[in-house]
Amino acid sequence: MIGSLKKYQPLADSRIRPFDEIPGPSGLHQLPYLGLLFQMKPFTKYSKHNMQQRVCSWTKTFGPICKQRLGREWYVFLTDPNDVEKVFRNDRKYPFRGALPLTKVYARRTRESPGLTALNNEEWFVLRKAAQRAILRQKAMNKYLPIISAVADDFVDKFRQEERIDNVLHHLMEFSTEGAGKLCFGVRLGCISKHDQTMQTKTMKHVETFLDCFGNQFYVMPWYKLFRSPFYKKYAKSADYLKSLTEKYIREHKERLQTGAAPELGPSLLSDLLADPQMSTADIQRTLMDVFVGGIDSTASNMTTLFYNLAKNTDKQDRLFEELERSVPKSGPIDDTAIGDLHYLKACIKESLRLVFPVPVGTARSLDKDITLRGFHIPAYTNIVFCSGITCSDSTYFDEPEQYIPERWLRDHDKYTPIHSFAYIPFGHGPRKCIGQTFAETEIRVCTAKILRNFRLTLPEGAHEITYKDKTFRTPVTPVTLLLQER
Numbered sequence: 001m002i003g004s005l006k007k008y009q010p011l012a013d014s015r016i017r018p019f020d021e022i023p024g025p026s027g028l029h030q031l032p033y034l035g036l037l038f039q040m041k042p043f044t045k046y047s048k049h050n051m052q053q054r055v056c057s058w059t060k061t062f063g064p065i066c067k068q069r070l071g072r073e074w075y076v077f078l079t080d081p082n083d084v085e086k087v088f089r090n091d092r093k094y095p096f097r098g099a100l101p102l103t104k105v106y107a108r109r110t111r112e113s114p115g116l117t118a119l120n121n122e123e124w125f126v127l128r129k130a131a132q133r134a135i136l137r138q139k140a141m142n143k144y145l146p147i148i149s150a151v152a153d154d155f156v157d158k159f160r161q162e163e164r165i166d167n168v169l170h171h172l173m174e175f176s177t178e179g180a181g182k183l184c185f186g187v188r189l190g191c192i193s194k195h196d197q198t199m200q201t202k203t204m205k206h207v208e209t210f211l212d213c214f215g216n217q218f219y220v221m222p223w224y225k226l227f228r229s230p231f232y233k234k235y236a237k238s239a240d241y242l243k244s245l246t247e248k249y250i251r252e253h254k255e256r257l258q259t260g261a262a263p264e265l266g267p268s269l270l271s272d273l274l275a276d277p278q279m280s281t282a283d284i285q286r287t288l289m290d291v292f293v294g295g296i297d298s299t300a301s302n303m304t305t306l307f308y309n310l311a312k313n314t315d316k317q318d319r320l321f322e323e324l325e326r327s328v329p330k331s332g333p334i335d336d337t338a339i340g341d342l343h344y345l346k347a348c349i350k351e352s353l354r355l356v357f358p359v360p361v362g363t364a365r366s367l368d369k370d371i372t373l374r375g376f377h378i379p380a381y382t383n384i385v386f387c388s389g390i391t392c393s394d395s396t397y398f399d400e401p402e403q404y405i406p407e408r409w410l411r412d413h414d415k416y417t418p419i420h421s422f423a424y425i426p427f428g429h430g431p432r433k434c435i436g437q438t439f440a441e442t443e444i445r446v447c448t449a450k451i452l453r454n455f456r457l458t459l460p461e462g463a464h465e466i467t468y469k470d471k472t473f474r475t476p477v478t479p480v481t482l483l484l485q486e487r
């Protein structure tokens, strides 16, 4: 009964207010499972894909701490970075990720491990330690730079003779699938192509379905726990496909190792994990699958927003081009020193992630001890959600929060304002932060640098603002078109 009110024991210290006094939607909204339905259309204006807006409406009404029931469990929502910091400072040795019921049901039915994303405690750490050694450190990532540059060059070449890119997200999904495939398996999947690609399209379709169901597991009635519902079958079909795909690459890599042909593939997470004696083949398979899937939607959605912001703010784009022209070649490898020096590019990326925070609402934790937040007692194992998306659009923490101002991140600029380090955490924080952060940042920097070095981006006349759907990540719904002018 994680986070349940029944767990609550009144405290002796009368200055501390009890958990059930934390404000939040009341009455029918507090019912387990059904309460959430009353939060959505037709009872409110929000659909299940407007999680961030819904939580924002609660925090506006109830303040920087509020609570709501999602499913059976209680969730506490925080917007003040000081409170967020306090929770992180009290986090467990192995930060706990709760509430991934669909992943866990699939693991139980297939008798497989739930994998890096859903595992907890020591079991999680075994997988995490091996994978983060291979891809989270900047030094480890540098060996992937020539590979990422080559994938980005192919992406740029695809648009050489074009005057526009329609549905940018789709093309960036191809780019990020290609990048994640190379990182994980050491192979080029061949997703970036102008021609029909049956196998690649199939992989991308399954990744999309997998992530769709993964994101929806928080919002659907969990009938799949009782029987194999259509929702479950859809998820299981994609999970089965991705499992067999990763198994195929593991098998092929092992064969290459036997024939001495493996080094030809270059570095990959797969080869690093195979060299780790602590990792079983099943562990390697689940870790690869999570990293592969985790690296696609996330990067593609955020880059779509970034390209849109740069096309909309051409003055920022022109300043960025000046920086790129100095050190980035139109094609060919970019080295780590050149990438490290692109300060304005980094600021443009950060600002885009702030303006449209990538994760619906933010990340969450549950502590293994009681804690007091804003004078309220929070029992151990309560789900605590950091509403970073709301903090990032709050003028208390960011001047002119609705504007795209990369300069706010540059120390030598008069727009620079120091921010609370827990006000902006798009990749999470601590030992369980995004394991793909370094790869994502490198991939986004290299691809953006290449695209903007080769093309000037603008929006077509009358282009609409992007609208977003809250899935695992905040994903653009409106297809974005960009006009290209070759540099």
Ligand code: HEM
Residues within 6 Å of the ligand: 097, 116, 117, 118, 128, 180, 183, 290, 291, 292, 294, 295, 296, 298, 299, 302, 358, 359, 363, 364, 426, 427, 428, 429, 430, 432, 433, 434, 435, 436, 437, 439, 440
């Ligand atoms: C802009 C891109 C990305 C964003 C904004 C992002 C964000 C996040 C966040 C917020 C978390 C949860 C962190 C926490 O609980 O503190 C996470 C976890 C994770 N991410 Fe990312 N991510 C991105 C790209 C990637 C990429 C490229 C990969 C793989 C190459 C990846 C793989 C993962 C995995 C496997 C986890 C679970 C880690 C664990 O539980 O140990 N992500 N990501």
